[in-house]
Amino acid sequence: MLAAAPRLSTFLPRNSLFWQTLCYHLHTMKIEESRMAAVLRPGVKKLAGMFSEHGYEVRIAGGAVRDLLLGKVPHDLDFATTATPEQMKSIFETEGVRMINAGGEKHGTVTVRLEDENYECTTLRIDLVTDGRHATVQFTQDWELDANRRDLTINAMFLGLDGTVYDYFNGSKHLQDRFVTFVGDADKRIKEDYLRILRYFRFYGRIAEGPDNHSPEVLESIKKNVEGLGKISGERIWVELQKIITGNYGGDLLIKMVECGLNPYIGFPENLDCDNVRCVYKRCEEANIQVKEMHHMTLLASGLSSEEECIKLIARIKCSKREQEILLHIIKYRDFAMQATSLKEIKDLLVDLVIGEKRNKDVALFYVSEILKYTCRIEYRNALQDWNLPRFPVNGNMIGEKGIPRKKTKFVLNDLLEEWKKSDFSLSAKDLLDTLDIERYQ
Template sequence: MKLETSEFQSLLSDGLKGLADLFEKHHFELRIAGGAVRDLLVGRRPEDVDFATTATPEEMKSMFQTAGIRMINNKGEKHGTITARLHNENFEVTTLRVDFQIDGRHAEVEFTTIWETDAERRDLTINSMFLDLQNRRVRFVGSADQRIKEDYLRILRYFRFYGRVVLEPGEHEPETLDAIQDNAAGLAGVSGERIWVELKKMLVGSHADHLLELMHGLGLTPFMGLPPDGDIKAMKLVWQNAKGHSPKPMTFLAAFFRRAEDVDKMNLRLKVSKEEKRLAKFLVMHRRELHKCPDNPDSLTPFTDFIIDSRELDTKLKIGSALQELRDVWKKSHCQMDKEELLSYVKL
């Protein structure tokens, strides 16, 4: 496949052209790999571009040294990655490889020149794509059950990639969904922080309403800190109304919660930021009151009023806390401190 898109053409810098020419001169193949291919296929310019090659790390080092090209950051060399610097750009190039003795974190590697063999070690077809492949379906490479058991976070990566690549909802392979459902409990062992990173990205992608409903139906949500009786109907309604307005991930997810306690339980599991937790609680506690003005359906007055009231409440709580702190200081002084001394404790 040859790409003529503006996104692809924008990558063809002097550095990349020089890199490609060097590999061609030495009769090695060089291809863009993984996530960058996904971005190019959906019309997005990649932020980071990884390269795969048939050259071994030793062959790359010899080639770069002969050409007088600087190499930096050799930490990835044992896994086949060499980083070269051309025209003030860094290019990370990795030798095709096979992984052995995988335990979810560590692997011994063996280099290969066969593209299909390298693809088999990757978790999803999106990550196993090279620049000469075009496929808008997401599935696991090889056995879905095996890929998931190697790292249960791949369950959420599947849904995130689906939302970024597939044009229509509902185009899932039954075998993939069966493997995900069978391994749902494995998410219990994944840290909440990692789950929230993947979930946030999914929530701002395409088909998020379909995907969250599907995840709930497959029994994933209880292992992610989300309520087992989540409000699917409200969630889908909010998603449809918010389309095109770029809502925050938590704005959408909050519609799934039926009660404020659901937010607290979610936070215990996912460790979201204070701002995200506060937003979720605000929406859950006040959504019934945030109705539109009957005389002006497009008015934002009820929403701005609630924001102002919320800020006023925060101010009152802070003042109350400060007064209590001063009261404690005064008591510790055996009630001897005067006004000026107490004011010196006030944090301006």
């Protein structure tokens, strides 16, 4: 599993302003200069200077603040500002700054390019009307109102460029306690955007210290609103799902989602195989296989019992062709891999894929490797990585020279491939062709 992120005390001393303000239940704190250096890149300083010079306030918003408080270095920085999109465009035009992705303006976002980085700057806003996924917004200059429209308390903080954290809903305390909850009324937040149900589970995996420390009230709100996930596109559902599956407590969270009734709305079968989900995740843990190193489809296959269930899931989540193939491949061959008693059987499978089905060698090796991760046959996986697949010595022209009709070539090649496998890939082209019963194929 992923290692737990460090507690705040690992980098914020107990006598720091953070702890002093927390004791008094204030919602502002100061991050030390050494920590701020991670975000005060040249482009950020330029951006902040431009807003300040033109009389507007700008702060880092959301996930970057959360990650910084968790001791992580934020890579993607999003900004919130009191300036409207028109005012931002005026600033950037005056300063000669390049703007990109103009499509976000109706939602209050202007993206600029500074020092080879893109920065999204979004006007403070409130949601006037929502349909469970999209909102009609109104701009505001009230930071708390903007924070109030965000999903989770840990994502609703702002960071001033002087290091001041503005926390309106106890997000910093919740980070310290590893507690994941919605801003204000969970029921209301979920109804604003039903995708937040899956975001809750994703962030639970990133933040919580145990697999079952959920707030009962939050789970009740999720259960009441699961039907709303039916309004969410499969692509958006899949983006969240794959992060949940390979995150901390992935198996436990899949089961919890089933208990909350998400199944029919996200493409899961009515009876997801929770016992096998537990078994596969536990088996990987005992074999010291990191789930983050496994393909998400490999893990998701643990809950599916048939090709039919896979096809229904694929239709809902609109995943890629490569992902579809991995899922179906795991379902097809997992029992075979579990019951294999020799490396030779695994080699034969790889040969069937590369030579029999004419799959790309690297792709086929990846598929077989994922099956071996799923079944935790690590000794076979390691041995397979070091094996050089030999070249099959026979081709269609050789068969044609034997007088066998072209329409029978495929059948002959399959038969010879089986003979070659039985010989442990040692028979030459002559040896194989000598085994042919020509009359059989006439």
